[in-house]
Amino acid sequence: MxxxxxxxxxxxxxxxxxxxxxxxxxxxxxxxxxxxxxxxxxxxxxxxxxxxxxxxxxxxxxxxxxxxxxxxxxxxxxxxxxxxxxxxxxxxxxxxxxxxxxxxxxxxxxxxxxxxxxxxxxxxxxxxxxxxxxxxxxxxxxxxxxxxxxxxxxxxxxxxxxxxxxxxxxxxxxxxxxxxxxxxLSVPPSVTAYTGMDAFFHATEAYLATCNQPSSDLLAQQAIHLISTFLPQCVHDGSNPETRTMLAWASTAAGICESLSSCISHHSLEHALSAFYPDIPHGAGLVMLSEAYFSHLARFVPERMTHLGYFMGVDVDSLPEERQPEAFVHALAKLKADCGLAELKMSDFGVKRSDLPALARNARESMGGLFHVTPVELDEAAVLDIFEKAYR
Amino acid sequence: MxxxxxxxxxxxxxxxxxxxxxxxxxxxxxxxxxxxxxxxxxxxxxxxxxxxxxxxxxxxxxxxxxxxxxxxxxxxxxxxxxxxxxxxxxxxxxxxxxxxxxxxxxxxxxxxxxxxxxxxxxxxxxxxxxxxxxxxxxxxxxxxxxxxxxxxxxxxxxxxxxxxxxxxxxxxxxxxxxxxxxxxLSVPPSVTAYTGMDAFFHATEAYLATCNQPSSDLLAQQAIHLISTFLPQCVHDGSNPETRTMLAWASTAAGICESLSSCISHHSLEHALSAFYPDIPHGAGLVMLSEAYFSHLARFVPERMTHLGYFMGVDVDSLPEERQPEAFVHALAKLKADCGLAELKMSDFGVKRSDLPALARNARESMGGLFHVTPVELDEAAVLDIFEKAYR
Incomplete structure (x- = not known):
């Protein structure tokens, strides 16, 4: 319905x-x-x-x-x-x-x-x-x-x-x-990469949120496709008005998705991280959490996770069915690498492994609302598990 | 740009x-x-x-x-x-x-x-x-x-x-x-067909209008696909809440297209028709004009006309390239037939062939604005030609 x-x-x-x-x-x-x-x-x-x-x-x-x-x-x-x-x-x-x-x-x-x-x-x-x-x-x-x-x-x-x-x-x-x-045009490469990945996750999460709707699905699909294509180009050469225009529209489209659908708890986890460590750029925080977070989701929402792989241009059909939901996570890892973000580490920002339980608690307490629209139940233990898998 | x-x-x-x-x-x-x-x-x-x-x-x-x-x-x-x-x-x-x-x-x-x-x-x-x-x-x-x-x-x-x-x-x-x-659920078949075709043309025209934008393109594509699929079903059995829901969303999505993009002069021609003959339902007027109107456009905007064929589910790639822009017009004729509208005739509503020059003039005078966003120049002679080709 x-x-x-x-x-x-x-x-x-x-x-x-x-x-x-x-x-x-x-x-x-x-x-x-x-x-x-x-x-x-x-x-x-x-x-x-x-x-x-x-x-x-x-x-x-x-x-x-x-x-x-x-x-x-x-x-x-x-x-x-x-x-x-x-x-x-x-x-x-x-x-x-x-x-x-x-x-x-x-x-x-x-x-x-x-x-x-x-x-x-x-x-x-x-x-x-x-x-x-x-x-x-x-x-x-x-x-x-x-x-x-x-x-x-x-x-x-x-x-x-x-x-x-x-x-x-x-x-x-x-x-x-x-x-x-x-x-x-003059945004430096690292800021282009961080902010572009933030937009990417707005679209991704809006597509996975249980409150998705047809218009947010359409805009999310387009934003994910455009960011996958143009973000690496803008990171490597920020001076091209045409690629910047594509990225600007993708980001605004992902913003509309935030109005029509919602972020999910991936953003709650990041808010905990940058509340404790304000020097972590929001986009960097999301990137560091993302593979662990979306790998966890792939098992529980295989259909929409598989769609995300298609939106990124992966040849999903060539994969065995059980591996299709994770195609997105691999494409995400490649996008990160193409944007020069593969080496981001929490420890480089001063995050200690011993902080992780407090971060997991904070994520659920400060931004608990987003857990209600996340398509899988994530209790504090599950959140901690994601933090631990993401920690380097 | x-x-x-x-x-x-x-x-x-x-x-x-x-x-x-x-x-x-x-x-x-x-x-x-x-x-x-x-x-x-x-x-x-x-x-x-x-x-x-x-x-x-x-x-x-x-x-x-x-x-x-x-x-x-x-x-x-x-x-x-x-x-x-x-x-x-x-x-x-x-x-x-x-x-x-x-x-x-x-x-x-x-x-x-x-x-x-x-x-x-x-x-x-x-x-x-x-x-x-x-x-x-x-x-x-x-x-x-x-x-x-x-x-x-x-x-x-x-x-x-x-x-x-x-x-x-x-x-x-x-x-x-x-x-x-x-x-x-209780809308009678003929009204379902007329109003559904009105929505269909809102989406079609918004996609062709020179003021189209990414969001109207996405919504138009979805509306055209949904109406092509579900309108014949709703005409033949209006009591199914699920198909009515798909059609309701398609119609509203096409309405959003009217806010973000615009109708084109197809609507100007119809307004002339039903201003002269108020008994013609708006959707019926559009249907009677549509094949002549869009056949004319197919020559001038082949790319977007070809897309419209894809949106309707036509296997466009199997056609020789020069026939691809017209695939939409053939699919439209089939959709009309599937909705029981193939036999609509202007003469059955009392329209006389001798009225056509006055209708062509009225279309440009009353709703001239829509000609400015139509992707091809249509002077009064061209409009009259479309009216004459559409007349039966």
């Missing part, structure tokens, strides 16, 4: 050179807070000034909040929200990678709501429903990976409690997103 | 038995106008009472406007809007086929705006921009065809000027739509 909700209200403006559309699109106000990372790339590349100038052409003043770090934290959400209030901003622009856009969403929420951000989170948070919708958000991604431009989700870390938790509601769907692949 | 806008903000609630969700979804007000056709089927089948009772459970009073006819007219839009105003309705519910839901959208527009509906239309209309958004609309389709539950479009006829014109803006996307295939 086919039952689903389809909802993705964000207007996506996609294509090379579309950034300039920011000067003409109707804006949700006349004062914006532009949120960028602390790294400084948005300034160095001139994108921040370009965005502020386009907003100004559109009759909109802007302030800047530029302290966001990779694996963004609650303190910066609260600080950015205080700035948005004091500067009387009508809306928030997230410019950059997933950290900046997710922070923009969370800042938009806290600029309009009382209390602390964690009052509204799960895990050890208060779990309260925010009384007010978030301020409107505009997303301008400069990496192809997060998909946050096409979903309501924002992932913020509470360093004090070691929790990295995803959250969203209808008000945190961006009002519109501009996906201009020309902004992605 | 890939450039597109993706925007379909309607929340779609899809699945057998989902009508009951109307009792729990947040509603955009406490007084609704429910718009149904004059035919009486919504009353006979008990759907009107069910909808009013579910609204009442949700704290919402309702009025009913029940004068809508197939190929709905401007007079009923104005009458319904006057009722919505006098009853102080907050929102409009369209229950039934495309006529009722389109009328609900147009009534919602005129309940919130001054003047005459035609002030806002193209063709001989005033072409004005409505100063106010339409009242919120909820769509509950009981046929699988129109797709209006997933797009902003409404098609209304001005009988005085013999114009049948499509219109829509962001405010006429339904707030939410409930697509419950169980409401479609």
């Amino acid at each position: 086919m039952h689903f909700n389809f909802h993705m209200p964000t207007r996506l403006i996609f294509g090379q050179g579309t950034l300039r559309r920011l000067a003409g699109e109707p804006l949700p106000g006349t004062r914006a807070l532009v949120v960028v990372s602390a790294g400084g790339s948005m300034k160095k590349l001139g994108y921040l000034e370009q965005v502020r100038s386009l907003l100004a052409q559109n009759g909109c003043e802007s302030e800047v909040y530029d302290r966001i770090q990779p694996n963004p934290v609650k303190e910066h959400v609260m600080e950015g929200a205080a700035l948005a209030r004091s500067a009387r901003c009508d809306f928030i622009v997230g410019l950059g990678g997933g950290s900046s856009i997710d922070s923009a969403k969370s800042i938009a929420l806290m600029a309009a709501n009382p209390g602390d951000y964690w009052d509204y989170m799960g895990g050890t948070g208060g779990g309260k429903t925010p009384p007010e919708p978030a301020l409107p958000v505009i997303a301008i991604p400069t990496t192809a990976g997060t998909g946050t431009e096409a979903d309501p989700w924002t992932v913020i870390t509470n360093t004090a409690t070691r929790e990295k938790i995803g959250w969203g509601n209808d008000s945190t769907f961006p009002r519109f997103s501009i996906i201009d692949p020309m902004l992605m | 890939m450039h597109f806008n993706f925007h379909m903000p309607t929340r779609l609630i899809f699945g057998q038995g989902t009508l009951r969700r109307l009792a729990g979804e947040p509603l955009p007000g406490t007084r609704a106008l429910v718009v149904v056709s004059a035919g009486g089927s919504m009353k006979k089948l008990g759907y009107l009472e069910q909808v009013r009772s579910l609204l009442a459970q949700n704290g919402c009073e309702s009025e009913v406007y029940d004068r809508i006819q197939p190929n709905p007219v401007k007079e009923h839009v104005m009458e319904g809007a006057a009722l919505a105003r006098s009853a102080r309705c907050d929102f409009i519910v369209g229950l039934g086929g495309g006529s009722s839901i389109d009328s609900a959208k147009s009534i919602a527009l005129m309940a919130a705006n001054p003047g005459d509906y035609w002030d806002y239309m193209g063709g001989t209309g005033g072409g004005k921009t409505p100063p106010e958004p339409a009242l919120p609309v909820i769509a509950i389709p009981t046929t699988a065809g129109t797709g209006t539950e997933a797009d902003p479009w409404t098609v209304i006829t001005n009988t005085a000027t013999r114009e049948k014109i499509g219109w829509g803006n962001d405010s006429t996307f339904p707030r939410f739509s409930i697509i419950d295939p169980m409401l479609m």
